[in-house]
Structures are given as structure tokens and as C-alpha cells.
Amino acid sequence: MATSRLLRTSAAVFAATALLISGCSSGRSAAPDTAASPGRAHDAGAEHATPGGGSSALAPLPTAIPPGLRPFYDQKLSWHACGVAGFECATMKAPLDYDQPGAGTIKLAVARKKATGPGSRLGSLMVNPGGPGGSAIDYLQQYAPQPAAVRARYDMVAMDPRGVGRSTPVECLSDKQMDRYTQTDQTPDSSAEVNKLATSYRDFSKGCESRSGKLLPHVSTIEAARDMDMLRAVLGDKKLTYVGASYGTFLGATYAGLYPTHTGRLVLDGAMDPELDARTTNVNQTAGFNTAFTSFAADCIKHKDCPLGTKDTADAGNRLSAFFKRLDAHPAETGQARKLTESLATTGVIAAMYDEQSWPTLxxxxxxxxxxNGRALLALSDSYFERDAAGHYSNQMYANPAVNCLDLPPAFTNADEVRAALPAFRKASPVFGDAFAWSALNCAYWPVKHSGNARSIPAKGAAPIVVVGTTRDPATPYTWAKGLSRQLSTATLLTYDGDGHTAYGRGSDCIDTAINTYLLDGTVPPKNKRCT
Incomplete structure (x- = not known):
């Protein structure tokens, strides 16, 4: 784990996995669908948001468009064919700083596929796969799970958020520098190793500052939500219809909090809890991945060839921990210059926790x-980091901390605080606790001070919202969905009793039918509806 609080759909994690390790497994890779690290509500550019954190609430912005923003809301997009057949792309301008809309602009990449019919058009349906840092355009063009009945009635729309993908991106390191960064030992055993890890975080942050210093203060979740409202207006929609997965649920909830009167049908799948601070979020997520690993181990030990033995899940965890320690001392060969280090192996295992269909591969x-032979496990790690076969990384791992470190105060400010918190992380996960704790130190060295805080999002006056939670979700624990549904004044909680990250489009007819019905006719699921 080279970055903390990464939340994205399992489709985003496994998009490259099938290509990288096909032929290495008798099982199939995870089906494209959804994810990944918790971000939080943020005050940058939102002068009307209630200040403070914790028990404070995010307040709506004024409904009147400020004069300085009127030119942005009135802009016309120039569409052209792009990418996959039937898609159109355009570029929308947005202010770099909403407090000073005349002080510079950024480019926001937008894609759409018009409603196919039959049936009357219902408007635009915007999607976001999470991250923060996941490309919504890639997700829409390749993996969006919305079925034919939904695509027939909606123009499917995606916008890469500010700092992400085809929009004005955050950049930090060269590909070779990123290779070294991902191999850094994140379970330090000595003061020297702690110093080396801290140096890697400092160097990463310095790289972001030198390459993207002007952009870094302006990639908050609140600013991204304001961009979404601008796009809604530019597309001609009176209300926003939206499906957000993982971190995309926080982005969608933030939109509802800022613009409740503009909120239409929102599906928030794999929900985050905006009231939690960074440290609590990281501990919860550590426990979530432990729950997922326990499910994997329970399945693995049923197979006589399980590489973690056939005794019980506790023994499987001990064996995995021992394997990680061996790699710490002696990384495995992979058939290329990069070896499989403990850090890369841990990331590979974490990647496989997003979808139970990847368990045979793992x-x-x-x-x-x-x-x-560490080749296959390295491929899993590469899929998580979005590193392609040519060694090029997407900017997801740069945009991710840029958003997270802006949205919340850092989980830790120094190594001593991490050491003091290790017992809590180890209790949450004996296998992954140390790695998750030390990875949460990254924001301590971020070059831009946080401008957001944990807060509730009541979104009073919003239309009915559907919040979806999966009981054994590794990246967004089920308790987060319950927390968000309690905060949102018009939310209904839809529960998927199962494994993996997010639920929509992942094989549950019960979940898909409930969400499709809501998107098509506005009927929310019954209270306390539970699906398998």
C-alpha cells in the first residue's frame, strides 16, 4: 500500500488484471463493475459551508448563481466523436478557484452517450467510479454497469473530476520514480526504515508541488461537486441524476448537501461516512479489508491446494503474515527488473479483496x-496502481492523496503518532494493520494545508436518495453506509448481504432491479430492504 484511503470500484482495480495475468489462473478475473480511499467534505471555495468539523453540518450554497460564475454556467460545449463508438467528448471550462473565478481556469473533460430509446428521454445520468482519482470517462466507456433499460432513457454522462485523468491533472513523479515509490517498505522494522519511508512521502509531496503546485489547493471534493453542478446546468438538466460508487458516494452526498434543490435521483453505492475523521476512517477500512480477507481465507481453506493451508482462517492469516515477512527479507523474482517486495505483495493481496471473483486468481x-515466482502477484499490484505493461502509471495515485490530504486533517502528523496507534490497527487486522497504519502517514508531509473537516451532510430538502451498502465490503465498510443513510435526511438504505466492493451491476438481480426501478420511475426501495 503506497497510498491510504483509496476507494474505487472493483472494475477499476481489475480492468488491467485479466490482460496481465490471463493464463496464470484457472479462475477468471473480477468482472468489470466498480471503487476506492475515503475522502471528506472540504471547505475550499465553499464560503457558505458550515465551518469546523465533526458534529458540524455541511450547509447548502445559495441558489442564485454568483455573477462571476455566470459565464461558466452559460458556456456551450462543442461535442465531437471520441473513443468507443457512439460516444461524444467535449471540454468544459471551470474556475481554478471558486473564490476568485476570474483568476484562471482549468479544463474538465466530459463524455456522453446519448439515450438509445425506446421511451421518453429522462435527462442525463452522471456516473463516477470513485478513487478519488478514478477516471469517470474510462469507467463510462468501458465498465459502467447501467443496463439497456437505463441507457435507453438517459444520456449517460461522465466527467473526469478536476485533477483527474483527461481533465487538468495532478502530476507528481516520473514512471521510474513511481516504481521506486511503490516498492518502499511500508512496515518499517527500525528507525532507519521509518526515516526512509518518511523520506519517500516527502519526496512524493515535493514532486506534486513542483509539477502541480498551482492546482493542488483546488482539487477538493467540494470544488468537484461545484463542477458537477455547472455541468448539470450546461447540459440543460434542472436536477442531477447520478450513480456514484465508493468515493463517488462522498462526491454525490457532498453535491446533495450543497445543492439539495438541484438533487434528483442519486444512487450512492459503497457508501462513505462523511462524519469520520481520517484516523477513524483508516482504522475502519483496515477492519474492512480484514473482514474481506477472512472471507477469502474461509473459501481458500476449502481447497486442498490452498497456499495458506487448510486448517482455519486464523492459521491462514498467520501464514500470509509469515510470507510477507519472508518477502521483506528476500523479494521474489518476477521475470523482470522489478522484484516482488513485501509492499507490492501486500498491495496485490489488497487488490484481490475488492471482488470475490478474483479469489481463484489470488x-x-x-x-x-x-x-x-512473483509475476502474477505483481500483476495484481500493478492493476491496483494502474500501471500498464509499458510501465506507465495513470495519475490516479497522484490525484488520490491530492484530494484526500485536502479534504481532511492528516490521520498522523509524525511517526510517533503512528507507533502509538499500531495496537488499534493490529487489532483491526493482524495481517494488514501495520501497512495500513504507516500508509496513513502520507498526508503529514503534504505541501498544502487541509481545508476541509469531517462533518455530517443532512442535505435537507433533497429528493429521495438511495444509499447502498455491502455487508462484507472491504474498502467501504457496511457501517459507513448506515452512517451516511442516517445523515442524509431523505435517504433509504439498500443492503447487499455479500462480499466485494459495491453492489450495483455485480450479479444481484435484487439489487439491480431495485436501483433500476428507482432510476427509471423514482420509486425508492422499501425501508430496510435486504438483498443477496
Whole structure:
């Protein structure tokens, strides 16, 4: 784990996995669908948001468009064919700083696929796969799970948020520098290793500042939500219809909090809890991945060839921890210059926790790595980091901390605080606790001071909102969905009793039918509806 609080859909994690390790497993990779790290509500550019954190609430922005923003709301987009057949793309301008709209602009990339019919058009349906840092355009063009009945009635729309993908991006490191960064030991065993880890975080932050210093103060979730309202207006929609996954749920909830009267049908799948501070969020997520690993281990030990033994889940965890320690001392060969380090192996296992369909792949990858061949497990890690076969990284791992470190005060400000918190993280996960705790130190060295705080989002006056939670979700624990649904004044909680990250479009007819019905005719699921 080289970055903390990464939340994205399992489709985003496994998009590259099938290509990288096909032929290495008798099982299939995760089906495209959804994810990944918790971000939080943020005050940058939102002078009307209630200040403070914790028990404070996010207040709506005025309904009148400020004069300085009127030119942005009145702009016309020039559409052109792009990418996958049937898609159109355009570029929308937005102010770099909403407090000073005349002080510079950024570019926001937008894509759409018009409603296919039959049936009357219902407007635009905007999607976001999470991250923060996931490309909504890539997600829409390749993996968006919305079925034919929904696509027929809505223009499907995606916008890469500010700092992400095709929009004006955050940049930090060269690809070779990123390779070194991802291999940094994140379970330091000595003061020297702690210093080396801290230096890697400092160097990462300095790289972001030198390459993207002007943009870094202006990639908050609130600013991204304000961009969404601008796009809603530019598209001619009176209200926003939206499906957000993982971090995308926080973005959608923030939109509802700022613009309740502009909120239409919102689906928030794999929900985050905006009231939690960064440290609590990281501990909760550590426990979430432990729950997912326990489910994986329970399945693995049923197979006689399970690389973690066949005794019980506790023994499987001990074996995995021992394997990580061996890699810490002696990284495994991969057939390329990069070896499989403990850090990369941990990331590979974490990647496989997003979707239970990847479990067979992980079993094979672990078995091969234990025999000295780390290629398949490295491929899983690369899929998580969005590193392609040519060694190029997407900017997701740069945009992710840029948003997270702006949205909340840092979980830790120094190494001593991490050491003091290790017992809590180890209790949450004996296997992953140390790695998650130390990865949460990254924001301590961020070059831009946070401008947001944890807060509730009541969104009073919004239309009915559907919040979706999965009971054994690793990245967004089910308790977060319950927390968000309690905060949003018009929310209904829809529960998926299952494994993996998010629920919509992942094989549950019960979930899909409930969400599709809501999107098509506005009927919310019954209270306390539970699906399998």
C-alpha cells in the first residue's frame, strides 16, 4: 500500500488484471463493475459551508448563481466523436478557484452517450467510479454497469473530476520514480526504515508541488461537486441524476448537501461516512479489508491446494503474515527488473479483496509467489496502481492523496503518532494493520494545508436518495453506509448481504432491479430492504 484511503470500484482495480495475468489462473478475473480511499467534505471555495468539523453540518450554497460564475454556467460545449463508438467528448471550462473565478481556469473533460430509446428521454445520468482519482470517462466507456433499460432513457454522462485523468491533472513523479515509490517498505522494522519511508512521502509531496503546485489547493471534493453542478446546468438538466460508487458516494452526498434543490435521483453505492475523521476512517477500512480477507481465507481453506493451508482462517492469516515477512527479507523474482517486495505483495493481496471473483486468481498468484515466482502477484499490484505493461502509471495515485490530504486533517502528523496507534490497527487486522497504519502517514508531509473537516451532510430538502451498502465490503465498510443513510435526511438504505466492493451491476438481480426501478420511475426501495 503506497497510498491510504483509496476507494474505487472493483472494475477499476481489475480492468488491467485479466490482460496481465490471463493464463496464470484457472479462475477468471473480477468482472468489470466498480471503487476506492475515503475522502471528506472540504471547505475550499465553499464560503457558505458550515465551518469546523465533526458534529458540524455541511450547509447548502445559495441558489442564485454568483455573477462571476455566470459565464461558466452559460458556456456551450462543442461535442465531437471520441473513443468507443457512439460516444461524444467535449471540454468544459471551470474556475481554478471558486473564490476568485476570474483568476484562471482549468479544463474538465466530459463524455456522453446519448439515450438509445425506446421511451421518453429522462435527462442525463452522471456516473463516477470513485478513487478519488478514478477516471469517470474510462469507467463510462468501458465498465459502467447501467443496463439497456437505463441507457435507453438517459444520456449517460461522465466527467473526469478536476485533477483527474483527461481533465487538468495532478502530476507528481516520473514512471521510474513511481516504481521506486511503490516498492518502499511500508512496515518499517527500525528507525532507519521509518526515516526512509518518511523520506519517500516527502519526496512524493515535493514532486506534486513542483509539477502541480498551482492546482493542488483546488482539487477538493467540494470544488468537484461545484463542477458537477455547472455541468448539470450546461447540459440543460434542472436536477442531477447520478450513480456514484465508493468515493463517488462522498462526491454525490457532498453535491446533495450543497445543492439539495438541484438533487434528483442519486444512487450512492459503497457508501462513505462523511462524519469520520481520517484516523477513524483508516482504522475502519483496515477492519474492512480484514473482514474481506477472512472471507477469502474461509473459501481458500476449502481447497486442498490452498497456499495458506487448510486448517482455519486464523492459521491462514498467520501464514500470509509469515510470507510477507519472508518477502521483506528476500523479494521474489518476477521475470523482470522489478522484484516482488513485501509492499507490492501486500498491495496485490489488497487488490484481490475488492471482488470475490478474483479469489481463484489470488490463490494461484500466492502459490506461485511462495515458490519464488512473483509475476502474477505483481500483476495484481500493478492493476491496483494502474500501471500498464509499458510501465506507465495513470495519475490516479497522484490525484488520490491530492484530494484526500485536502479534504481532511492528516490521520498522523509524525511517526510517533503512528507507533502509538499500531495496537488499534493490529487489532483491526493482524495481517494488514501495520501497512495500513504507516500508509496513513502520507498526508503529514503534504505541501498544502487541509481545508476541509469531517462533518455530517443532512442535505435537507433533497429528493429521495438511495444509499447502498455491502455487508462484507472491504474498502467501504457496511457501517459507513448506515452512517451516511442516517445523515442524509431523505435517504433509504439498500443492503447487499455479500462480499466485494459495491453492489450495483455485480450479479444481484435484487439489487439491480431495485436501483433500476428507482432510476427509471423514482420509486425508492422499501425501508430496510435486504438483498443477496
Amino acid at each position: 490463490r494461484v498468484a500466492l502459490a506461485q509467489a511462495q515458490k519464488g
